[in-house]
Amino acid sequence: MAKSNLVVKTNYLNTVLQNLKLSEIRIVQLAIVDARETGTGLSAEIPLRIDAKRYSEVFNTTRQNGYLMMKDAEDTLFNRRFSYFDDEGKLVKSRWLSQVRYLDDEGAIEVVFTPAVVKGITRIDGAEEFFTKYLLEQTAAMDSNYSVRLYELLVQWKQAKKTPVFELEKFRGQLGLESDEYQTMSNFKKRVLELAVEEINEKSDLNISYTQKKKGRRIVGFSFIILEKKKTKEISVQRNSDNGDMFMVEGLSDKQLGRIARNKQFMADYNHLVSSTSPAGQTEQGWEFEMINRLKKDPTQFTKRPIRDYLDC
Structure with a gap:
């Protein structure tokens, strides 16, 4: 994976109490990545430009949707x-x-970070024990800001494979x-924690689980076990005399795979692959992200008809 998509944040910034929407988190992520990629770094004085086209490419959405999501984030961020x-x-x-400007006619946003943020984010590798690193690709497909935040909190403990106990109120923040x-607690676990754990396990390079710490009958904190998934090569199924074009996805662009995933017959054939509580089962965008990833990684899951037939029906 490209080094330019490496996000690096100091741990104090990564563990701050914050309340960013998913679109706002993504703008911050892109700012970090693009500051590294362009070599300009972050500055408390010089605006950093983020284009809707760039947003749409990274987060696998349309340029128009990227434009709208960035515009929605402008006022609140x-x-x-x-x-x-x-x-x-x-x-x-x-x-x-300290400054934000939306370039309406250019489909771009310009942001200037405060000195505290500039100090907390770096594009320079070094002193790795003081930095949290993760690839943007690991969170790009996530639909919940809770999932992204939990991933960011846990990835810094990846080498240790376990975390200390996160005190409940601070953890919520x-x-x-x-x-x-x-x-x-039942709503917190059902609507936030368990959904985030499920999405991280589905869409990232980590497998995580948690235990709860109690004081008497009251839950006062959580700790996590963190395991890295074994790296697997993406499957490229070739045409042969046995399967013909049944599982053939080579040559199909992400745009075409998206069309397949949105096809009503495809959805009817494979809606059993995700549970109703899964983030992929909550929104059309979540479904599309999930199905594109599955089609690219293991098209042999999709056996009911040739994959390319869904482009025509």
Whole structure:
């Protein structure tokens, strides 16, 4: 995978209390990646431009949808704040952005990060124990901001394979929850934690599980076991005398695979592959992301008719 898609953040920034929407998280991710890719780095003075075309390519959506999602994030991202503890243990509050501008006629957004963020994000490799690294591709297909935030929190413990206990209230804040959201433990686990764990296990390079820490009968925190998935090569099924074109996906673009995934007959044939509670079963975009990935990695799951037939029906 390309080094240019490596996101690097200091751990203090990665563990801040924050509440970013998914589209806002993605803008921050792209800013980090593009600052590295262009070699310009991040600055508290110079705007960094992010194009809707770039957004759509990375997150596998249309340019128009990328444009709308970025525009929706513009108003709110400027007002977002986060908190962290400095080297002296003092609580510091900061905004993410000091300036944001949407270039309506160009389908682009310009952002300027605050000094605290610039200090916390680097494009330079080094002192790896102080940095959290992950590939943008690992979170690009995720539909929930909770999943992205949980992945970011856990990936820094990947080498250790387990985390310390995350104290409940701080953990909720790190996932971006307000104090009045999902207050009961059953709702928190069902609507936030378990959905995030499921999506991470489905779509990333990690397999995770959690245990809960109790004080009496009350749950006061969670800890996680983190295992890396074994790397597998993408399957490229060739035409042969036995299967003809049945599983043939070579030569099909992501756009064509998207058309296949959206085909009503395809959806009827394979809707059993995802559960109703899975993020892939919640939105059309989530379904499309999931099916494109499955078609590319293991087309032998799709046996009811030749794959290319769904382009015509």
